[in-house]
Amino acid sequence: MINAVIFDIGNVLIEWQPEKYFDRVLGKAKRREMFDEVDIHGMMVRIDQGNVFADVVEDTAWAHSKWRQEVLKFRWKWTEIAQPEIPESVKLLRALKAKGMPVFALSNFGKENFPLSEAQYPFLTEFDRRYISGEMKMIKPDAEIYEAVEADCGLDPKTLFFTDDREDNIAAAAARGWQTHRFETPEGLARRLVEEGLLTQEDIA
Structure with a gap:
């Protein structure tokens, strides 16, 4: 029953395939490089655990100056990333x-x-x-x-x-x-x- x-x-x-969004905006090679260097999964786990979304994204962005603008997209482009x-x-x-x-x-x-x-x-x-x-x-x-x-x-x-x-x-x-x-x-x-x-x-x- x-x-x-x-x-x-x-x-x-x-x-939920953020790689697809960044493949479009960066190209596959740069996206792979970004995801190799930035622990995107770890960032999302912290958010899912109840830590403040904006704070976690910004902390991660500032810890990775090379990819700062790209990481910040998780905050500012969320609805374009978590879709369709x-x-x-x-x-x-x-x-x-x-x-x-x-x-x-x-x-x-x-x-x-x-x-x-x-x-x-x-x-x-x-x-x-x-x-x-x-x-x-x-x-x-x-x-x-x-x-x-x-x-x-x-x-x-x-x-x-x-x-x-x-x-x-x-x-x-x-x-x-x-x-x-x-x-x-x-x-x-x-x-x-x-x-x-x-x-x-x-x-x-």
Whole structure:
């Protein structure tokens, strides 16, 4: 039995591939050089943990004078970097809601940059519950964030269905008894939702 479907956001509902943006503005060779020299992943983890978006980006930029202007784009060009939406996944989200299935978000996302994406993509307001790491000051795949979700929603962990693109996040949820699906494509998620009896072929057509 499934009582709620929980979506990750990055690379499930919104594409998160900053390399693509910088490939366009820098070219692939310079982008590779930048990403080799600047710990972009580490910067984003600090933001997702609840540190102030602007402060983390600016601290990182000033620590890398060669790439200062490029790093600052994460602050000033956020909505151009964290895009586009994945429309087939959004359709699944809305189809589940139309069926009366509670739909939650559980995402590593900064407290200040999440509202920027929310304004860009109104479907991010449609969740029944949202668990945003930067607001909670907890981050996947740490067990405490999954525990906090369980405590807040009050549902049996075995009745939670969670989809995420990262194996470590999926494994942490599965360890708590959640039902899980490693997201690779919207079509794969759609098939799984049909298999679970949550949607029909007509719903996903």
